[in-house]
Amino acid sequence: MNAPDHHLALLTTAQMAQADQAAVQAGISGIALMEAAGAAVASAVSARWRRQTVSILCGPGNNGGDGFVAARHLRDAGWPVRLGLLGDKALLTGDAAHHAQLWNDDIHPLTPALLDGAGLVIDALFGAGLSRPLSGAAASVIAALADRGLPVCAVDVPSGLDGNTGQVLGLVAPASITVTFFRKKPGHMLLPGRQLCGEIQVVDIGVPDTVLAALPISVFQNGPELWLQRYPWPTPDGHKYQRGHALVIGGRLMTGAARLAATACARVGAGLVSIAAPATAWSVYAGSVTSVMVYPLRESGSLDEVLSDGRINVLVVGPGAGVSDLTRMHALQALASRRAVVLDADAISVFSSDPQALFSAIAGPCVLTPHEGEFNRLFSVDGPKLDRARQAARSSGAIVVLKGADTVIAAPDGRTVINGNAPAYLATGGTGDVLAGLIAGLMAQGMEAFDAATAGVWLHGEAARLFGPGLLSEDLPGMVPRVLRRLLRHGLSR
Ligand SMILES: NC(=O)C1=CN([C@@H]2O[C@H](COP(=O)(O)OP(=O)(O)OC[C@H]3O[C@@H](n4cnc5c(N)ncnc54)[C@H](OP(=O)(O)O)[C@@H]3O)[C@@H](O)[C@H]2O)[C@@H](O)CC1
Numbered sequence: 111m112n113a114p115d116h117h118l119a120l121l122t123t124a125q126m127a128q129a130d131q132a133a134v135q136a137g138i139s140g141i142a143l144m145e146a147a148g149a150a151v152a153s154a155v156s157a158r159w160r161r162q163t164v165s166i167l168c169g170p171g172n173n174g175g176d177g178f179v180a181a182r183h184l185r186d187a188g189w190p191v192r193l194g195l196l197g198d199k200a201l202l203t204g205d206a207a208h209h210a211q212l213w214n215d216d217i218h219p220l221t222p223a224l225l226d227g228a229g230l231v232i233d234a235l236f237g238a239g240l241s242r243p244l245s246g247a248a249a250s251v252i253a254a255l256a257d258r259g260l261p262v263c264a265v266d267v268p269s270g271l272d273g274n275t276g277q278v279l280g281l282v283a284p285a286s287i288t289v290t291f292f293r294k295k296p297g298h299m300l301l302p303g304r305q306l307c308g309e310i311q312v313v314d315i316g317v318p319d320t321v322l323a324a325l326p327i328s329v330f331q332n333g334p335e336l337w338l339q340r341y342p343w344p345t346p347d348g349h350k351y352q353r354g355h356a357l358v359i360g361g362r363l364m365t366g367a368a369r370l371a372a373t374a375c376a377r378v379g380a381g382l383v384s385i386a387a388p389a390t391a392w393s394v395y396a397g398s399v400t401s402v403m404v405y406p407l408r409e410s411g412s413l414d415e416v417l418s419d420g421r422i423n424v425l426v427v428g429p430g431a432g433v434s435d436l437t438r439m440h441a442l443q444a445l446a447s448r449r450a451v452v453l454d455a456d457a458i459s460v461f462s463s464d465p466q467a468l469f470s471a472i473a474g475p476c477v478l479t480p481h482e483g484e485f486n487r488l489f490s491v492d493g494p495k496l497d498r499a500r501q502a503a504r505s506s507g508a509i510v511v512l513k514g515a516d517t518v519i520a521a522p523d524g525r526t527v528i529n530g531n532a533p534a535y536l537a538t539g540g541t542g543d544v545l546a547g548l549i550a551g552l553m554a555q556g557m558e559a560f561d562a563a564t565a566g567v568w569l570h571g572e573a574a575r576l577f578g579p580g581l582l583s584e585d586l587p588g589m590v591p592r593v594l595r596r597l598l599r600h601g602l603s604r
């Protein structure tokens with residue numbers, strides 16, 4: 111995360127253009143970059159499909175230029191190629207004009223008829239330069255392509271996909287493979303973009319990593335390389351009190367949620383984990399968790415007494431808590447105690463009528479883990495997911511984990527990570543409680559809040575991925591040791 115030339119860096123389309131320019135200034139020609147890009151597309155296609163008639167849809171910019179290069183390579187390898195261009199060849203400029211000139215073969219107008227008889231299609235209409243929703247001939251061809259369901263190799267992004275947001279501008283034909291250059295863009299990771307791209311291949315076209323040093327990159331793809339060096343593995347001379355004491359506040363009725371959070375917290379390595387619960391629910395908790403201690407709360411529900419234990423260094427409030435004055439009080443007491451805090455579920459929703467009361471109370475390390483519904487109760491921000499999470503982190507002063515298949519983790523200082531390893535099996539009750547516990551367990555062991563949130567989200571996805579179909583939330587904590595063992599064994603292997 112500290113190194114801007116990290117392979118997990120995600121570049122905005124503007125940053126990618128800057129990287130290209132810097133490469134050109136460093137003496138690598140734009141013509142050579144385009145040659146490498148188009149050649150990579152041709153080899154991805156020939157590696158995946160047998161030789162057959164391929165239609166190549168070229169746009170008026172450099173994305174189209176890549177299409178001309180791919181066309182030449184495939185034709186020279188004996189593929190029947192049919193190339194269609196949006197607009198007039200004479201209007202092409204720069205590197206694209208150069209490579210169009212090298213294509214000494216037919217150029218057809220861009221119409222759906224181009225697809226007749228094609229076994230597969232290369233979509234090189236628009237990439238980083240998409241500036242508005244598809245319309246006219248481009249929209250007709252992409253609509254016909256989507257309708258016919260032909261296999262597609264997209265160049266950089268499927269045309270119509272916004273590389274910065276993963277949103278569709280107008281329409282998109284889903285691709286089987288997307289070949290992109292140098293680094294992924296956020297739109298490759300964010301939904302619906304990630305699904306529309308199919309398999310994503312990132313290829314080296316000769317842009318040196320050193321060009322990244324000059325770019326203010328703040329968005330990364332999640333992976334152990336971002337946080338593993340700071341992972342709090344136990345040390346031989348350690349004892350449990352050095353591994354933190356996490357306190358999960360348990361609800362009166364929905365007791366499963368806090369138990370899930372507490373178990374996950376313990377599994378990820380917190381030295382001690384306790385649940386503080388209303389006295390009336392004490393026996394339910396105490397009878398069902400073994401390594402986790404259970405404290406009965408006073409009648410008033412106040413945490414004052416339990417918080418007099420100075421060893422408690424992290425609190426989790428929200429799972430199964432209920433949207434009530436009591437939950438609100440617990441969240442505010444937790445924050446006022448200046449310990450690290452994870453607020454999830456009801457501890458987020460309970461502030462929906464006055465979010466500012468929550469934001470003003472956040473002074474220390476705090477992680478909010480809302481799903482979309484909870485997020486919208488607290489933050490009135492519109493726009494793409496990445497921007498909303500970043501804005502929310504800035505306005506609240508907390509690390510915001512905006513959950514979903516493409517969870518975004520954002521810090522108030524602008525650091526942002528997009529997660530990509532979570533399988534759809536996670537869409538089942540209680541998995542969010544487990545996530546809250548994992549993050550708290552890492553913070554208990556001294557991990558910085560943003561690292562803990564990022565690592566916790568990755569471990570959660572990986573645990574679910576290893577378990578696979580049939581996952582229940584209670585299966586997740588038990589998978590954590592396996593994930594940790596793999597991390598230890600394989601270290602930074604990707
Ligand atoms: N050296 C490099 O930089 C390298 C770049 N590479 C490749 O270049 C790609 C970026 O190229 P790019 O910047 O030329 O943009 P591109 O995506 O081709 O589109 C721009 C054109 O489309 C037009 N247009 C936009 N939206 C439209 C719409 N809805 N409907 C109709 N027209 C629309 C737009 O017109 P305008 O908006 O100006 O009216 C303009 O004419 C990148 O994705 C990668 O594939 C590789 O070769 C590696 C080296």
Ligand SMILES: Nc1ncnc2c1ncn2[C@@H]1O[C@H](COP(=O)(O)OP(=O)(O)O)[C@@H](O)[C@H]1O
Nearest residue numbers: 513514515532533534536537539540541542543
């Ligand atoms: N389709 C999906 N693919 C991947 N992960 C998902 C999907 N749906 C939900 N998740 C993940 O599952 C968890 C669900 O959390 P949450 O909605 O709080 O559930 P609960 O309140 O039941 O615990 C989150 O970590 C979320 O990112």
Ligand SMILES: [K+]
Nearest residue numbers: 233236267269
């Ligand atoms: K494209």
